[in-house]
Amino acid sequence: MTPDEKKQVIAKLEQRYLQKYGRKFQISTQDAVPDTLWAYGLELSRCIGCRRCVYACVKENNQSRHDPQLQWIRVLRLKRGNLINLEDSEHYYDPDLVPEKGFVYLPVQCQQCQNPPCVKVCPVHATWQEPDGIVVVDYNWCIGCRYCIAACPYKGRVFNWAEPNLPREEINPSVHYLGNRPRMKCAVEKCTFCIQRVRQGRYPACVEACPTGTRKFGNLLDPNSEMRYIIDRKRVFRLKEDLGTEPKFYYFFEA
Amino acid sequence: MEKWRDIMNETWHFYKRTLTLVVTGSKLYYAWCFSLIAVIIAGSLFYMKQHEIGLIATNMNDQVSWGLYIANFTYLVGAAAAAVLLVIPSYVYHFKPIKEIVVLGELFAASSIVMAILFVMVDLGRLDRFWHMLPIFGWMNFPQSLLAWDVLALNGYLFLNLLIPIYLLVKFYYRKGPNWKFILPFILLSIPMAVAIHTVTAFLYNGLPARPFWNASILAPRFLASAFCSGPAIIIIIFQIIRKVSVHHIEIEDEALFKISELIAYAMFLNLFLLSAELFKEYYSQTVHIASFRYLFEGLHGHNQLVPWIWAAMTMNVIAFVIFLIPQTRKRLITLNLGCLLIIIGVWIEKGPGFVIPGFVPDPLGEIFEYLPNLLELMVSFGIWATGLLIFTLLMKVAIPIETGTFTHTEYEKGITAFRSRQEGSPKIKEWH
Numbered sequence: 001m002t003p004d005e006k007k008q009v010i011a012k013l014e015q016r017y018l019q020k021y022g023r024k025f026q027i028s029t030q031d032a033v034p035d036t037l038w039a040y041g042l043e044l045s046r047c048i049g050c051r052r053c054v055y056a057c058v059k060e061n062n063q064s065r066h067d068p069q070l071q072w073i074r075v076l077r078l079k080r081g082n083l084i085n086l087e088d089s090e091h092y093y094d095p096d097l098v099p100e101k102g103f104v105y106l107p108v109q110c111q112q113c114q115n116p117p118c119v120k121v122c123p124v125h126a127t128w129q130e131p132d133g134i135v136v137v138d139y140n141w142c143i144g145c146r147y148c149i150a151a152c153p154y155k156g157r158v159f160n161w162a163e164p165n166l167p168r169e170e171i172n173p174s175v176h177y178l179g180n181r182p183r184m185k186c187a188v189e190k191c192t193f194c195i196q197r198v199r200q201g202r203y204p205a206c207v208e209a210c211p212t213g214t215r216k217f218g219n220l221l222d223p224n225s226e227m228r229y230i231i232d233r234k235r236v237f238r239l240k241e242d243l244g245t246e247p248k249f250y251y252f253f254e255a
Numbered sequence: 256m257e258k259w260r261d262i263m264n265e266t267w268h269f270y271k272r273t274l275t276l277v278v279t280g281s282k283l284y285y286a287w288c289f290s291l292i293a294v295i296i297a298g299s300l301f302y303m304k305q306h307e308i309g310l311i312a313t314n315m316n317d318q319v320s321w322g323l324y325i326a327n328f329t330y331l332v333g334a335a336a337a338a339v340l341l342v343i344p345s346y347v348y349h350f351k352p353i354k355e356i357v358v359l360g361e362l363f364a365a366s367s368i369v370m371a372i373l374f375v376m377v378d379l380g381r382l383d384r385f386w387h388m389l390p391i392f393g394w395m396n397f398p399q400s401l402l403a404w405d406v407l408a409l410n411g412y413l414f415l416n417l418l419i420p421i422y423l424l425v426k427f428y429y430r431k432g433p434n435w436k437f438i439l440p441f442i443l444l445s446i447p448m449a450v451a452i453h454t455v456t457a458f459l460y461n462g463l464p465a466r467p468f469w470n471a472s473i474l475a476p477r478f479l480a481s482a483f484c485s486g487p488a489i490i491i492i493i494f495q496i497i498r499k500v501s502v503h504h505i506e507i508e509d510e511a512l513f514k515i516s517e518l519i520a521y522a523m524f525l526n527l528f529l530l531s532a533e534l535f536k537e538y539y540s541q542t543v544h545i546a547s548f549r550y551l552f553e554g555l556h557g558h559n560q561l562v563p564w565i566w567a568a569m570t571m572n573v574i575a576f577v578i579f580l581i582p583q584t585r586k587r588l589i590t591l592n593l594g595c596l597l598i599i600i601g602v603w604i605e606k607g608p609g610f611v612i613p614g615f616v617p618d619p620l621g622e623i624f625e626y627l628p629n630l631l632e633l634m635v636s637f638g639i640w641a642t643g644l645l646i647f648t649l650l651m652k653v654a655i656p657i658e659t660g661t662f663t664h665t666e667y668e669k670g671i672t673a674f675r676s677r678q679e680g681s682p683k684i685k686e687w688h
Contacts, residue, residue, distance in 0.1 A: 068311070076620060085543055086621030087556075108620060117465060123402035124387040125394050143387055144310070144380020147402050149320040153465035155620045159320065159380070162311035185309040186380025243464045 010177065017182060021168055028176045030199045032132035038193050039133070039227045039248040040204075041216035041236070042107060046254075048212055049098045049105030051075050056209030057109075060194060061180040062172055064164030072191040073109040073206060074155065080104055107214075109206075110135065110156030110191035111239060111247030118148035118157060127188075132199070133220075133248055134192050136178035144186040153240050154247075157190045193217070220248065265664075269428070276662065277652050283500060284652075291645040298638015301631045302377055310380050313632050318624035319615040321378070323632045326607035327639070328374035330485065331367045332409070332456045333478060333606065337486020338364035338416065339449035340518050346442050352511035358420040358658065359497070360490055362650045364449075365416040367486075368409055370643035377635055401459040408452045415445045424657045429664045453478050466614045468547035471536075477529045478606070483522035484572075485602035487515045488595040495592070497651060503659040513586050519598065520579035526602075527576060547613040555617065560625045565609050571601030 001009070010027050017025045054073045057063070063070040076089040080102055089106070099105065116135050119127050126141040127148060149157050163185040175181040176196035183189050194204035198217070207215040218227030227250070230236065234252040241247075280288075305312040315322045341360035344350040376382060387393035388406060397403040419441055426433045457478040460469035491512050498507045534552075537545045549555045554562050578584045578594035585591060617623045628636075656662030 074620065086619075087543070087546055087617055089621045091620070091622050117463065121400050121402065121463070123396050123400040123406070124384075125396050126387070141384070141387055142381065143384045145375075145378070145402065146320045146380070147400070147459075149317065150460075150614070151463050151465055153619045155317070155618060155622075158317050160309070161316065162309045 013177075013181070021166070021171055021182065023168060023171050023173050025173045025175055025181070027181055028174075028196060028199075029178075030176065032130050032134075033199055034131075035219075035221050036132040037220040037248070038112070038198060039218060039220045039250065040112070040193065041218070041227055041230045041250045041252060043214050043216070043234075044104065044106065044251050044253055046212045046214040047075075047105045047107060049075055049077060049093070049100075049103070050211065052209045052211060053107060053206035053215065056205045057191070059170070060172055060197075060205035061192075062164075062166055062175065062182050063189075064160065064162075064183075065167060065170060066165050068161065070158050070160065070164070070189070072156075072158065072189075073107055076106040076108060077103050078106055106251075108154055108156075108239065109249075111154050111245070111249040112191075112193060114246035114248060115244060117151040117153070117243075117245060121147045121151045123147065130178070130195075134178075134195055134198075135190070136192055136195065137188055137190060138178070139181075139183045139187045139189065142187040144188070146188065148188060153243050153245065157188050159188050160185050272662070273653050276656065277649050280652065281500075281502070288645065288648065291641045291648070294641035295638050295645065298635050298641065301634040302638065305377070305631060305635065306382065314626055314629045316624065316626075318618045318622055319612060319626035321611055321615070322626055323608065323628035323636055324374045324378040326611040327636055328371050328378070329456060329478075329610060330603050330607045331371040331374065331643075332452055333482030333602075334486040334489055335364045335367035335371060335412065335416075336449040336453040336479070336482045337490065339446050340483055340487050340515065341490070342442065342446055342449070344514065346439075347446075350514065352508040353514060355506050355508070355658075356494060356511055358423055358654060359494070359651065361416045361420040361445075362654060363490055363493065363647060365413055365420070366643045366647040366650065368413040368416065368452075369646055370639050372409060372413070373639045373642060374636075377639065401455065401462055404455045405452075405459055408448070408455045412445070412448045412452045415441055415448055419445060420654065424654055427660075428657050428662065450479065453482050460610075460614065465619050467544035468614045471533060473529055473533050477526065477533070480522050480526035480529055481602050481606050484519050484526055484575075484598050485606075487519050487522075488575075488598040488602075491515055491595050492592065492599070493647075495588070497655065501651075501655050503655050503661050505655050505659050509586075509588070512588075512591065516579050516585045516591055516594070519594075520576065520585065523572065523576040523579060523598070527572065530605075546617050550616045550623070551609060551613040556623060558616070558623050558625050560627065561609060561612060564604050568601040568604035568609060571597040572605065575601060 006029055010029060014025050014027055017023070054071050054075065057072050058065070058069070061072065063072070074091060076086060076091055077093040077100070078086075078089050082088055083104070083106070093100075112133055112135055114133065116129060119129060119135060123145060124141060124143055126143065127135065127137045129135050144159070146159060149159060160183055164183055166182055171182070172180060174196065176192075176199070179192045179195035194202075194206075197204060203217055207217045216226050216230060218225035220227055222228065230252055231250060234254070236250040236252040238247045238250060313322060338360045341353055341357045345354035345357040376385070379385060388395055388403070395403045395406075397407070419438060422438055423433055454475045457475035460466070461472070461474045464470050494507045494512065497505065534548070537548045546555060550558065551561050551565050553559070575594040575597040578590050578597075584594070612626055615624075615626070653662070
């Protein structure tokens with residue numbers, strides 16, 4: 001698409017959102033910043049399983065709020081002594097107080113694989129990897145076949161089984177075309193590392209929301225970035241490395 | 256000009272006669288067709304609801320994201336591929352009893368493919384964007400996505416299985432021998448294509464390392480083996496029904512049915528053998544990848560919804576195998592039919608729901624969700640099966656009279672020749688003869 005065509009599409013989309021939600025949206029189409037490759041760090045020893053990241057994400061990214069509520073981050077509760085065999089994990093733990101004794105927490109979201117199996121299987125090129133490494137979806141091009149959901153080893157993708165319920169007063173009107181703009185029924189969606197924020201030099205919403213400093217974010221190509229520091233000095237690992245997906249989501253422990 | 260007019264007239268005439276043929280029939284025929292139409296309408300009404308509110312109308316969710324629709328799709332691709340078991344003996348080995356009925360088998364394959372494609376269509380969340388997949392209009396992810404391969408293979412196979420029987424039938428209608436130089440390459444191509452559609456469908460699941468249950472290299476051979484059981488079993492039953500209800504005395508010899516059932520015995524042996532090879536590997540090595548097998552065969556953490564189903568399927572498959580193995584039971588219609596029914600149901604469970612659902616249980620993050628289709632999914636599925644059966648019935652209604660020689664061009668030809676001679680005098684007729 002030429003820049004002019006892009007502008008037209010965006011104008012039309014803004015008009016449509018105005019009609020549907022009664023709010024003025026700013027839809028960004030900002031391209032990837034040159035020489036960036038975004039990566040995420042998550043310090044497992046700090047996570048207390050409070051799920052503040054989950055709800056900050058829902059709010060920032062205009063997910064469907066109820067019937068059903070969609071979440072891009074899942075926090076798994078594992079018995080201590082357990083990490084790799086996720087079969088024993090609890091996804092719906094609901095105690096009065098976290099952290100609970102005897103448990104550790106493992107937040108999982110899209111791992112932004114450098115070799116993403118979900119992109120490979122899409123029959124219509126509705127999903128792809130951006131130059132800054134973020135895997136995005138064009139919600140208006142997705143045909144809803146859910147092959148990508150079957151292909152993802154991290155459950156990084158969720159589907160709008162119904163028309164999303166997004167109350168007017170809870171809308172975040174500052175959106176990116178490939179990110180948090182309101183979605184429609186029966187298209188797939190996923191974490192984009194808050195593409196609308198990170199391309200403007202801000203942290204993803206989950207990083208900001210975390211009360212314990214568990215979550216880190218940075219540019220792999222910048223030798224002075226926080227991520228490079230973590231990879232150089234901490235013991236990092238990635239989920240299901242054996243599948244060859246090359247995630248850019250590093251879990252680590254205090255060394 | 257005159258030739259063109261003749262061709263147009265003839266074609267129109269053919270259509271008219273076909274239509275008459277299709278809309279007239281016995282009471283039983285009407286009852287059958289109208290009940291199918293009723294089921295189709297009911298299914299469409301349920302589908303409209305799904306289309307309106309989205310796939311939330313089904314029981315699928317983020318954990319089990321494919322369900323009954325894709326299970327049926329997988330089964331039907333296999334059924335369609337099985338036509339090759341008629342094509343090889345008839346065109347390659349010229350086994351006469353099967354040659355008589357091979358055209359019907361190809362039309363059965365075409366009907367199965369139509370159903371398979373419909374099952375994918377109803378499973379799409381956004382049917383309105385289906386065109387995104389078409390070449391030129393959309394942008395197909397070929398050759399990367401196996402789903403793109405599958406779309407191409409299925410449509411190619413559908414094309415072949417319409418072209419070949421229709422060509423042969425039209426030639427038969429005109430009482431001419433087929434031009435083998437033209438049609439034989441297509442027939443030969445349909446053999447590897449039958450293998451291809453099912454292999455590609457197997458690869459569609461096979462290529463996902465995220466789902467260890469499907470990520471076994473034995474999958475494609477297993478798919479083919481089970482397909483060569485279920486498809487021919489359906490064909491055997493259908494042929495007997497045709498033989499019973501058709502007013503035209505079509506020659507479907509027992510010999511042909513017995514030959515097909517012998518092939519089923521080999522295929523079922525392979526199917527059971529490949530399955531046991533897979534079970535051995537999983538149960539002897541006891542890695543984490545065994546979870547889905549556990550869920551299917553013995554239940555996982557107290558979730559055991561599929562267990563009775565798979566054991567029922569295993570029992571049916573083994574009994575059917577024994578029936579088809581022993582010549583005495585294979586060559587008696589009662590036991591033969593029992594074996595066919597057992598295989599049709601057994602393989603449906605094994606490679607429909609018994610194959611698709613465990614791929615999602617437990618899901619990649621270890622969550623266990625027990626999926627069962629709801630009423631809407633069942634009704635939409637019945638609607639599609641009814642559509643396929645109706646298409647097949649109508650095709651048979653035309654194909655059988657042509658095959659038996661009661662519906663041909665000759666009577667009409669006589670009519671038009673007489674008409675000509677009245678109009679233009681005798682010289683033309685001389686040329687004609």
